[in-house]
Every structure is written in C-alpha cells, then in structure tokens.
C-alpha cells in the first residue's frame with residue numbers, strides 16, 4: 001500500500017431525497033496496490049443523477065455524491081498497477097467494481113455482474129462502504145475499472161462519453177447499426193445527441209424523433225439524416241415499418257406501441273431511458289414482423305474503451321455547457337425542462 005491517503009475531498013452531495021446539492025466533504029480510500037488515484041477535472045450531469053438524488057427508482061443511499069461521467073488526470077498509482085501512470089487522461093463511468101468471476105463479468109458485461117455491480121455512487125463497495133461519485137475533487141479506483149481517454153479529445157467534452165456515449169454505442173453496435181441500416185433515436189437530449197453522432201459515424205442512416213421541430217437544425221448538424229416531430233400524428237403514418245433499430249432515450253413513459261409500428265421486420269425497439277411506470281405492449285404487431293422490444297444498460301469495460309477509442313478516431317465529443325459546481329441545482333432544473341444543448345459538465349476545479 002502507498003501512503004497516499006486523501007482525507008477531506010471536497011464534494012457536493014444531497015443529504016436526503018429531493019434535497020438540494022450542497023458542499024460536503026468525504027474521505028477517499030488510500031491508494032491500494034492495484035488502485036489509480038485520479039484528480040477529477042470534469043463531471044457530466046446525467047439525467048440519472050436527477051432520478052437518483054430524488055430517489056425516483058427507490059433504494060438510494062444518502063448522503064449521495066452523484067456523478068458517473070468522470071474525466072480527469074492520474075495523480076498516483078499503486079505499486080502493482082501496470083495499465084496506468086501519473087499524468088494520463090482517464091475516465092470513470094457508471095461502475096467501479098464487480099466480482100470478475102461470474103458468467104457476465106467473464107464475458108465483459110460487468111454492468112450485469114451476478115454478484116452485484118458496484119456502481120460509482122449510491123452503491124456499496126465490497127467492504128460495505130457507500131460509494132461516492134464524480135461531483136468531487138478526486139477518486140480512487142481499481143485499475144481494471146479505469147478507462148483511457150484519447151489525448152486528442154478535450155476532457156470536458158469527453159466526460160459525457162463515460163455514460164451517455166457508451167449507453168448509445170453499446171446498443172448501436174449490438175443491434176448492428178452501420179451502412180444500409182436505418183436507425184431512429186427518440187429524444188435529442190444528452191443520450192440522444194450522442195446516439196446521433198455515433199450512429200452517423202458508424203455509417204447508419206439516422207433519424208431523430210423529437211417532441212417538436214425546435215432542435216431540427218441541431219439534429220442535422222450533429223449528423224442526423226432526417227428529423228421528425230412526435231407531436232405530429234403524420235410522423236407515425238409516414239414512418240410505418242421504416243426502421244431496423246429504434247433507441248428510446250426518453251426519461252418517462254411514452255407509447256411504445258406507436259414506435260413498434262415504425263419497425264421493419266426483425267426490427268428492435270431498445271429502451272435506454274427509464275420509464276417511470278409499467279408500459280403495456282400489444283402482441284400482434286410484434287408477432288407479425290418478428291419485431292422485438294429490448295433494453296440496454298451502459299456497456300462493459302472493454303466496450304467502453306472501444307467506444308472511447310472510436311470517438312478518438314472520429315473526433316467525437318459531447319456538445320456541452322460547462323458550469324461551476326455552484327450552479328448545479330439550477331442545471332438540474334434546466335435538464336428537467338429540456339433546456340440544455342446537450343449536456344451540462346461541471347468544472348470540478350470550482351470545488
């Protein structure tokens with residue numbers, strides 16, 4: 001063990017459900033043999049942070065330091081670390097540990113660990129301690145759960161790749177987005193705009209399905225081939241049977257049956273946004289064209305690294321608005337109102 005303790009790391013936390021974020025201090029663990037100590041430069045604000053601080057999914061652990069789109073610089077490594085050295089640009093995404101032994105971990109699907117993935121915040125590590133996320137100055141993570149951020153990408157724009165980027169990259173790859181494939185993205189927010197950029201870079205024909213046409217010019221600039229308003233009933237008539245893959249990023253329940261009708265034979269409607277209530281689905285439209293409805297959760301470590309390397313090669317980062325930590329509560333309100341183009345990123349130097 002290195003004697004590299006980091007007491008009193010400055011952070012922002014919520015102390016109870018729906019409380020505002022406020023200054024907080026925490027102790028990061030000593031850098032262990034296989035640990036990487038990271039100075040956090042930037043952390044994105046994911047809509048999940050808002051669901052979690054308001055305990056909308058149940059099971060939240062307070063006090064909670066949110067943040068799982070972490071980009072920073074390595075400050076120290078444990079004596080047995082082989083993959084990282086001080087000074088490197090690195091990222092931490094939605095989880096910081098898993099069992100490494102179960103079937104899913106061995107397949108590189110650590111996000112589905114059978115023994116329980118240790119998430120970056122509002123989770124418990126193997127010692128039972130609460131985990132604290134990226135709205136903080138530093139973090140210590142086992143090297144196997146640390147990602148390399150390509151040097152050509154700015155750290156602020158790269159931060160959202162650690163959740164929004166991988167959450168769209170993984171289903172786009174899994175369901176074969178590429179040349180000749182027609183992909184629709186529902187909701188042009190933090191996740192959705194990454195889906196447009198990555199889907200376009202993969203060579204797919206990309207359509208945005210947004211509530212209105214307000215973001216149409218942006219959608220085209222980001223790489224969309226087509227843009228439709230879901231508030232217009234004509235959209236659903238015109239696009240019947242058109243898509244091989246539809247990724248739904250909306251953070252609320254919407255009418256999945258309408259979207260199933262837009263799938264071609266063998267098409268898939270994939271949820272990444274989390275609906276707040278159960279959704280009912282009619283069977284016949286699925287049977288008739290061998291369509292499927294599925295879900296997807298972030299991506300494993302190897303795939304997240306593949307995504308970062310892909311984004312480095314294609315110069316893809318998120319469109320961001322950088323804020324000081326002191327504006328985080330206003331930023332939450334603006335995300336809920338849809339008033340962000342397209343991701344808030346906290347400058348953690350302002351802590």
Ligand code: NAP
Pocket residue numbers: 045046047048051163164167186187188189190191192209210211212215249250251252254271272273274275296297298335336338342
């Ligand atoms: P976001 O930035 O708020 O974007 C969501 C977009 O959905 C909005 O920009 C809006 O796009 C559309 N929208 C919002 N409210 C709507 C409503 N009531 N009806 C229809 N459309 C609506 O959120 P985000 O950070 O992208 O996250 C989206 C969801 O994904 C959240 O539920 C989050 O928890 C979840 N998530 C899942 C994963 C995963 O691994 N599965 C990972 C990260 C986040 P338009 O204005 O274009 O309509």
Ligand code: ZN
Pocket residue numbers: 046047048049068163164
């Ligand atoms: Zn997220």
Ligand code: ZN
Pocket residue numbers: 098099100101102103104105106110112113114115116
């Ligand atoms: Zn496991």
